[in-house]
Amino acid sequence: MKKQEIISTVVYLLMILVVVLVGYFVVSQNSAAIVEHFSNSNLIYLFVIISLLIGVVLNVFLVEVGHVIGAKIGGYEILSFNIFGLCFYKTFIDGKVKTKVGFKNFDGLAGETRIMPKKDGKKHSPTFYVTFPLLLILIEFIGLVITFTLISDESSLVFIKYGYVLIATLGGCFFIYDYIPFKLDTSNDGYRYTLLTKKINIEAFNERMSFEGQLFLNNNTDYVKEFDEITDFTAEVNELNLYRLIEENNYIKANELLDKIINSEKKLSTYTLTKTKIWKLFILLKENKIDEAKDYVSKLNESETNVLKKEKSLESLRTYSYYLGKVEKAYQFADELSIKYLKEYKNALSLIKELDKKLFESCVQEIENLKK
Numbered sequence: 232m233k234k235q236e237i238i239s240t241v242v243y244l245l246m247i248l249v250v251v252l253v254g255y256f257v258v259s260q261n262s263a264a265i266v267e268h269f270s271n272s273n274l275i276y277l278f279v280i281i282s283l284l285i286g287v288v289l290n291v292f293l294v295e296v297g298h299v300i301g302a303k304i305g306g307y308e309i310l311s312f313n314i315f316g317l318c319f320y321k322t323f324i325d326g327k328v329k330t331k332v333g334f335k336n337f338d339g340l341a342g343e344t345r346i347m348p349k350k351d352g353k354k355h356s357p358t359f360y361v362t363f364p365l366l367l368i369l370i371e372f373i374g375l376v377i378t379f380t381l382i383s384d385e386s387s388l389v390f391i392k393y394g395y396v397l398i399a400t401l402g403g404c405f406f407i408y409d410y411i412p413f414k415l416d417t418s419n420d421g422y423r424y425t426l427l428t429k430k431i432n433i434e435a436f437n438e439r440m441s442f443e444g445q446l447f448l449n450n451n452t453d454y455v456k457e458f459d460e461i462t463d464f465t466a467e468v469n470e471l472n473l474y475r476l477i478e479e480n481n482y483i484k485a486n487e488l489l490d491k492i493i494n495s496e497k498k499l500s501t502y503t504l505t506k507t508k509i510w511k512l513f514i515l516l517k518e519n520k521i522d523e524a525k526d527y528v529s530k531l532n533e534s535e536t537n538v539l540k541k542e543k544s545l546e547s548l549r550t551y552s553y554y555l556g557k558v559e560k561a562y563q564f565a566d567e568l569s570i571k572y573l574k575e576y577k578n579a580l581s582l583i584k585e586l587d588k589k590l591f592e593s594c595v596q597e598i599e600n601l602k603k
Contacts, residue, residue: 233542239416246404253400254279258393264384265393282394286401291315291341293371294405297364298344304359307346307440310447311335314342323448338418338580340408347444348437355437357427361420365410368402375399417580431460435468442471446582457488461495463503473510474586482518489514505535506546512539513550516557524558545584548572549591556598565598 258265258279266272291314299309311320318335321328337343348355375395382392410421426432438455445452454472458465469488476485492499492507499507508531515524531539538544539551552568555561569591576588 282397286398293367294364297367301359301363302346306355310345313337553594
């Protein structure tokens with residue numbers, strides 16, 4: 232289990248614990264005051280369910296509206312607004328940008344707002360995009376304090392008081408998930424904020440959003456800016472150029488880009504460095520440097536080898552299936568990994584997956600030609 236999966240599991244358990252504690256010590260302990268205003272005591276269960284449903288919908292809406300407002304303040308164009316898969320999104324129709332409604336996957340706990348820097352020559356700051364949802368959640372908690380102050384347990388509106396407790400509790404859960412400063416199983420603002428404390432990462436963030444924005448609008452993508460200052464995030468953005476470089480057979484430039492990242496290993500996390508080495512192996516295979524590829528794999532440490540051979544990321548599955556087919560001639564195993572790749576592709580949320588699949592398909596065709 233990867234580190235981010237472990238942290239995600241702990242966060243989910245913490246969220247469940249918060250709901251249970253509030254349910255028991257606040258709602259359950261005051262159930263008599265709530266039931267007193269119901270014709271049937273069993274209606275309290277319906278009350279709890281409805282309150283929780285309202286809480287989920289309201290808090291998801293607040294988070295995504297916060298993203299929209301923050302993005303507008305920061306100078307970004309809104310490409311899509313997605314809640315529970317219901318998505319309002321922009322697309323090109325007859326050469327014009329139009330807004331459509333449909334169901335789309337999302338990279339978030341329950342929603343996602345995709346943005347792209349406007350082409351106005353101005354500097355764009357993602358700080359408000361990341362932090363504005365927090366302001367709306369804080370306003371929600373201020374409302375909770377006001378509600379508790381104004382509504383007594385003897386009031387006929389007591390159900391509003393404790394219904395609000397449940398709604399705000401879910402708001403607290405969304406806060407825990409969205410602003411914990413670690414990378415989780417989906418994109419969260421806390422991790423984004425830790426990245427954006429570095430000025431260079433803000434520039435890289437805008438480059439990535441522009442690149443993904445063009446993919447979202449089904450436009451042709453150009454090269455992104457290549458960063459000389461290497462961080463985990465700038466390395467990831469630099470590697471977006473590899474798809475175009477490989478398509479153009481420009482392996483000299485691709486190797487230069489990868490070597491720049493690998494030579495900055497002291498500035499990188501172990502995982503980022505490993506992913507870059509897997510890209511390096513892929514380029515060796517594309518260059519038909521079979522002996523060098525074998526030697527390169529033999530020099531990977533145990534952790535790097537596990538990522539290459541066992542991880543289910545598109546990069547690892549694509550590269551290892553290519554290696555098995557081209558170097559080991561283990562066509563059956565390569566085919567099995569190709570099936571796994573297609574499954575992971577189907578579930579992947581990143582827009583980059585479309586570029587990766589195109590690269591994967593070229594490798595599959597090359598292996599098929601080798602079989603003949």
